[in-house]
Amino acid sequence: MDLLQRITAFASLGNELRQLSPEKLASLGSDAQAENPWFTPDNVALSVQGITYFLQKDKLTKWVMQYDFDHTIPKNIGVVMAGNIPLVGFHDFLCVLISGHSITAKLSSKDVVLMQYVTRQLIEIEPQFGQRILLTSEPLKKIDAVIATGSDNSARYFEYYFKKYPYIIRKNRTSVAILTGNETNEELIALGKDVFSYFGLGCRNVSKLLVPESFDLARLLQCWEPYREVINHHKYANNYDYQKSIALVNKTPFLDTGFVLLFDNEGIVSPIATVYYQPYRTLPQLNELLEKHRNKIQCVVGMNTPAAVPFGKAQLPEVWEYADNVDTLQFLKNL
Template sequence: MSINTSLNDRISAFAKAGLQLHSYLEGTLETTTIHGTSWQDRMAQRLELAERKNSWFTKDTLEFSIRQWAEALTEENLTQWTQSYHLEHIKTKTVALITAGNLPLVGFHDVLSVIITGHHALIKNSSNDDVLTPLLLEIATSFCPELAASYSYADGKLENYDAVIATGSNNTARYFEHYFGNKPNIIRKNRNSVAVLTGNETLEQMEALSKDVFLYFGLGCRSVSHLKVPQGYNFDLFFNGMFLQKELIKNEKYLNNYDYNKAVYLMSEFDLLDNEFLLIKEENNSYSSPIASLGYSYYSSIEDVATEFDQNDDKLQCIVVQGEAATRIVKKLGEKTAPQIVAFGTTQTPRLQDYADGVDVIQFLLTLS
């Protein structure tokens, strides 16, 4: 298969798509039509469709995701991202992509990575998120029609591919490993994100942390689902910061999960802290937590926390921590590319070069040529 675009062509197309996203959010899209519909109306219709198909995709979360991609897809960002790789002489391969559907556009980074390198993306979208990626590709292709040769969609069984990038749960990963083990692959499993609190944080930091906890209703691997706190930690400031997100309880699905998990915890006689829209309980055996809840565990020293994270690096996506604690944890993790150390409020704003699980997708794609 031949890809009749240059790297500059592809960067330009996606950068223009980023400008279209920004213009849509600002309500300033030109009246240019496609299939008889203006881009402004077409994008609004597709976002409404995405919301109808997946009720976890609200107007706010959809617009947040679109805004993040509008900010990422600039010519400067795309050039900076790709310039450290040698992408001049790519022998095109077909890369099958099995995407997750827990967040809007959660699989788009893989799609972009495959296309930007000059490979062909064979995309099997999750039924929970099968509207937005085609929309972004449609926009980019409108600026570079030749880009259409760089991707296709698989509705049924995957066939005629050279490599695989698949994202799923620990259970589906076992299936992926069995089914795709004879092909070059990246197979992602469950990961969670944690926050390390010292008791010296400010209210502003706790309010920023509320975004790490609640954006996308906590459904992403970059969503903080566990807290590490010092012995005797007072949760008052933490809850004050979380109060910024109190409106989430008005979402019916979130409320149902809150009520259900609260009932389960109470019947199990767990000790709970509850602010009427978030439940937290002590949890020493897992970094994951149900929707509308967080686990927490106590630590005696930051060195103990750093050692724990070093030993469980394959379970963690992000660690939210700042100051001296961050310095010590970074030192312990050494050269590991995951988990990623991030500041309060930034888990859901990764850069193009911030790869899931710390696995450099572009470098993997280069090994195929």
């Protein structure tokens, strides 16, 4: 199976996912939610949309042609997948297979249904992939390299456990938004998508706002009213109630919309159902804040530099935008 065949197969997978009927997508969402209550049908649909956004033949070709895989010796790559949002391990799955390697993927118990589904679809499109894919819940064995994603705590375990292999090990990250006060209501509404999609559980979800000292937070919160329905999810609501109780007990000031809590906090990773904000005065101070947390930030959302992702687009990365800015294909090429 040559590179063109691999590109064509994944492009065909994108077409199939793009053409899923509403009934089939709802069925997949229902099955995924039964396995993981956070995976609502809407969030599953959003994840599929994100994947089909980059599973296009022209984008895949432009991406992989930046690398020379002509002399790649196929290896077996172990991939430890996270389960915080639907199909979060798919990009690693794509990288390993399109580069000509085989994959042994240790699936998260929270995201088995969807990964099994897309794997079956890919093998139906290109049966030769059947010899190159192993999905497992067991510890990784007979591997040549590792890509593992998890928490900061699990990353320390991964670094020890996989120390004899070439590896990429990813830790907790989050995303921030830079606001100037000149945003339109439409842009602030779009920012809400970056905050509330997947209930804020993804590394590309905005959990921290950097705002001018005179910023009108009341207008922002009014613009977020369309996302009020998140509070109807029982697990999200439990987190909201818990965080509010803790704040009240500790007499910590906060702003409350009834579905999200805002705290003036210098931290970068806010708990579920909360968002941190921090005022800034000057551009140098803003850049200093970003540099301080550089190793914890996945992407920066906003309309002006140093932001790189427009409001509302955090969950639609291009295929060549790598998690943690670590070039996965270059890593795989060099094995």
